[in-house]
Amino acid sequence: MPIQEKCRVLVHQPIGPRFYQLTLLSRDIATQAQPGQFVEVKCADGYVPLLRRPISLHRIDPQNETFTLLYEVVGQGTELLAKAAVGAELDILGPLGTGFKIDPAKKTHLLVGGGMGVAPLMALAEEVKIQKSKACLPDRQVKSLDLFILIGARNKECVQCEGELKAVADQVIVSTDDGSYGQKGFVSDQLLDIINNRLSVVSCQSSVIYACGPRPMLKAVAQIAAQKQIDCQLSLEERMACGIGACKGCAVLTTSGYKMVCKDGPVFNASDLVFS
Amino acid sequence: MPIQEKCRVLVHQPIGPRFYQLTLLSRDIATQAQPGQFVEVKCADGYVPLLRRPISLHRIDPQNETFTLLYEVVGQGTELLAKAAVGAELDILGPLGTGFKIDPAKKTHLLVGGGMGVAPLMALAEEVKIQKSKACLPDRQVKSLDLFILIGARNKECVQCEGELKAVADQVIVSTDDGSYGQKGFVSDQLLDIINNRLSVVSCQSSVIYACGPRPMLKAVAQIAAQKQIDCQLSLEERMACGIGACKGCAVLTTSGYKMVCKDGPVFNASDLVFS
Amino acid sequence: MVASGTFGWGKEYSEYMDLNKLGAIVTKSITLKPREGNPPPRIVETPSGMLNSIGLQNEGLEHFLKEDLPFLAKFDTPTIVNIAGETVEEYAELAKRLSKETMVKAIEVNISCPNVKQGGMAFGVDPGLTKQVISAVRNATKQPIIAKLTPNVTDITVIGRAAVEAGADALSAINTIVGMALDLETGKSRLGRETGGLSGPAIRPIAVRMVYELARAVKVPVIGIGGIMTGNDAVEFLLAGARAVQVGTANFVDTAAPLRILAELHDYVHRHPRTLNLS
């Protein structure tokens, strides 16, 4: 069950121009959370900003009873959040929403992150690896192609987590919009490239794409997945008020009407979504 | 001319339960300010709280180009102000208003402060001493009775500046409402006591009272002054918006209609005020 | 009490608190037919407030009676059902159906909805339409009726009096204030619809004033709503003449808000045994 709790800040450090990594202590959240879920953070005392801010779980560490967020300072809320001192307590509501569904029977797991969309992929990659390891128990070996991570960023400075992700998956492909680092171009182009050149038709059927990032990128990924008939889960963003399904504020259009990103999502099957 | 300026915080320290002393650097303000004037402080970035907060000049140090404020945390604005770090810059508007008029020809100067009303008395006492010294140049001696300071507080913990004030005036009489320190009772009772027992009728005419504190105390002081025919200047408080006479927000009733505390005051002749 | 539309059907918040401890639960507005709601985005934050354009998304009366009401029935807390319609007849039909549900302790009539037959003007901005709606509901049910007033009017006492004359047993005020926020890149609304409803602390001074006016204009109890975040805020409404309050936007900020505010209110009453009698 999700919980609203004051969580102590254990680590809080800038990891790029306006990017921060924030580790918080909470047994309840750390032991319950699933990759793809998020927390609603009260960024400052008082009522400015008024609403909590949704941030994905970047890493989940039930052993140490901690979880980590990775966020970019983009406005008032995240700006104030960045001021939280180590040792201070932050008011957190979580874990919230419906995360990624991991089917360890699938052979190839393609994780695609654009911009801050990379944040939830770390927790996902770790969990995929754990579940695959369990599933593959007999030979105890996870082949590199099983876990494929593609991350895209505006430019070199904005590339996040490459090192962290490489520790989990040997195949981490970075692309930047301006070509200042890794491949030049959109991460969706990289995805298509890999599918075309590295996966057979058979392996498409036993593959799954998980993607998180800006809406246009998700749309492109969904189109590729549909065209190649690959299972695809997308993590969406929408402005939220309650975060728990009560206010109907975070609607997204699906083939069966409006669904709530905070409760029915943030992760949806790409084929259920209606892109405008 | 008053100025709106970012002033660097040089000293900022708690000096009691919820009291703070804050020294700021500003040549313009420090060299222009007069005792009884105040500054309007932007307590935090952004628009919460929305308005500036008026705080009296507690000490004015033109040599070092600094000025000091003494304030109590009573609400949102002062609470945020208390968080200002040494080295940070605060947005200050000042010096504002019409301060105390010092007539060094007067023999006895009675300074009466209730609660935080003690804040502006320090700058006043220092200036009175300087002006008296200049005026008394021949014998270069300021007699103790010339500068009489009475301070009243709720209780012992709330007594402020006793030491500081004693360095300027040898006669500092402290009273507390609950008798936990100094004399028990209201500071206005102490004033009456001193006038009755220590001043002759003649010296009343060559005396002046300056008072700052809560409205009921000022009313009592004004009544005593009227009864004893002693010149009396009172420093008032009123909620302010602009602080410079533009909005007509800080009205106080005088014998010639509403006047503005921020511009016509905060210091008024007691005899001009209409107490309700 | 918790305000309509901010507490879902109670279920969502039942994981965070003991619903039995609430004064009352006001449901989200229920319409006769299911409603899709407005296109996203539906939420924008503004200084000390938020705009919403949910568009009354709900699954309709039938679904409510079958799925949601039974859940609420498990708690001691009185359920107040908030209804919304596009025509006078819809309001009447909703009330008639609900009048058979004994565990519905009162009906709150949201008259801020656009009147579809008459060009989309909200019922609650016109005293005549207000009377029609409330009378129709009055004739359809014996349950207590609370008329929930919209603040988007020149004189809220005119509407309040009309509602009382038509048979409202209480008034609640205020619903959200129509507002708008534009995106500086596109020049378009930051909501899926052009305008939305402003709620939260920003509107509190306006809400307190309207409750104050209403409490002096009508004899029935007034329920205060608008930007209540703390017990002190609730006290302000009670001092203005409200007999009860509803907590809305605060639920989003703090799942514990209603119970915290209740505790803070008790605290205040304890410290100020007499101030509340002054009003």
Next chain:
Amino acid sequence: MVASGTFGWGKEYSEYMDLNKLGAIVTKSITLKPREGNPPPRIVETPSGMLNSIGLQNEGLEHFLKEDLPFLAKFDTPTIVNIAGETVEEYAELAKRLSKETMVKAIEVNISCPNVKQGGMAFGVDPGLTKQVISAVRNATKQPIIAKLTPNVTDITVIGRAAVEAGADALSAINTIVGMALDLETGKSRLGRETGGLSGPAIRPIAVRMVYELARAVKVPVIGIGGIMTGNDAVEFLLAGARAVQVGTANFVDTAAPLRILAELHDYVHRHPRTLNLS
């Protein structure tokens, strides 16, 4: 432009900025006779806003013409004189007297004032009274007339259209919204008067919405006012259809506000050469 009542007579702010750089200066409301104003306290801060009950304190028209207008005449910046009256005749008389002052570039008519003859209801909440006031001013002067609208109405376009029909050359919106704050110790208003006018960022979404409605309802230019603190806020009003903006409460927070906002506005236009044409 700087908004009425928040910039005094210009003099107060002349120590902090070069008044020549402003788009226009709108004076505090001037009445025929001197007015004492309301009892203190006159200011209360609220979440992201403030309430004021100044009560139009000013020294009257004569004093203004003799003392304040000559000061403003020294600057290149156009002076817009804001007038307020208790009767239609007072408005007309004010306009007639000002029509002789060539350096008054426009008259802004504050119709939020209570109509003393008709029970104290504000002129600006009634289209008929609005027409009367604006027509009377129209007949008394050839100067451009700006009707300053009150937001305390059900439909601001009704009032806006009435003002335009009566001869207003432009509309400005919004004036403050009636609000109230109570003292928790005494149970009484925290202002000397029961209610006050809410201004500041809290009301911006409401103001933007009203300007948007007005800009689509009338052909004359609309001037946007309400909670503008930054250039981006000003842009929001321009995108909503305003042709100019006035800065009010922001002057109290930052004496440099109007010039800073002007600079930020230029910056925006530079960065977004086309967005502003979209509206």
